[in-house]
Amino acid sequence: MGRANAAYYAQHDPYRDFTTAPEISQVFGELLGAWAAVTWEAMGRPKPVHLAELGPGRGTLISDALRTVARVAPALREALDLHLVEGSRSLRRVQAERVQAEWHGKVEELPREPCIVLANEFLDALPVRQRVRRGPGWVERWVEEGMFVERDFTPGGMEAAEGAVLEFSEEAHRVVREITARVVEHGGAALFLDYGAAESRLGDTLQAIRDGAWANPLERPGHADLTAHVDFAGLAETVRRAGGCVHGPIPQGIFLARLGLFQRTDQLARTQPPARAAALIRAAQRLAEPDAMGRLFKAMAITHPELSAPAGFSP
Ligand code: SAH
16 A cells, blocks of 8 residues: 555646645635644744644645745744655655745654644555454455455454454554654644544545546556545554643544634635635535535644643634
8 A cells, every 4th residue: 555655646646536625725724824823822932943744745735824824923934944744756846836845755854843743634645454353363454466365363352243354554653653752852733634533443444546536446556546544543542652642633624613714714705706705615614514524534633741732622
């Protein structure tokens, strides 16, 4: 999954296959910029401070966020160094057309200094392992010559129905552990938005999208976007074990509404011609409504233990 996605993001324009929250409405990135500004204040306005985005795609989120930071917190805009963690060279080029930044291939390369980290639909792209319940234990599922094979039986483990699938993303836990270490040692906060259940669940959530439609994940590796649901509860446990404080996960719709999604959308819409105004309002609804992206997507923050709950995480 890791290699297939690396090839996919290097060679395809992923936005031909799917869209994401920052591409749906500029207000999404603007609210995250405001979130970063409020968080910086709560941190005691450290300088220097590093603003990092993981998996920035086209750079839309970060350029919308920076525009808002410059407006609401010019001192932060002045103080911050921008870091983008991006594995794809072609997406780096697209991002470089929008913002000036330092690029990194891995979160481990981020500076060990106060930081604010944003990540939208990053964790879901990281590879997962799958284990399958077989008789009195679990086997690991591998891909071999384009097919799933089951190997390495381990007896015992958690009880589950025959055939139940247990997913685990070592990469996602590694990312979260690295970010937590920085936040705990040097101060700061991180915000992850992604889709997945708030509670850990069994189930095969691996999915592929090719040419904008559902596809078989094993067919034509490197030509489809592979994702799996994010195990927020499991990641939260990793944050706590690393000494960080977890906020959420809460539904994205609630988080964005608390940050002012509808107020900002109305304000923008009033300055636009009717068709554009209606499109902005529909976009906000899509991000927030439970039946669209408002409930399946979650927001979860990691903070230094002495920081109070970040914006959007308390009523
Ligand atoms: N945040 C963006 C893009 C989401 S797509 C948006 O909301 O539109 C996932 C992004 O993560 C892409 O930029 C992809 O190239 C990057 N990515 C995926 N796996 C990665 C990895 N292992 N290391 C670094 N970047 C990765």
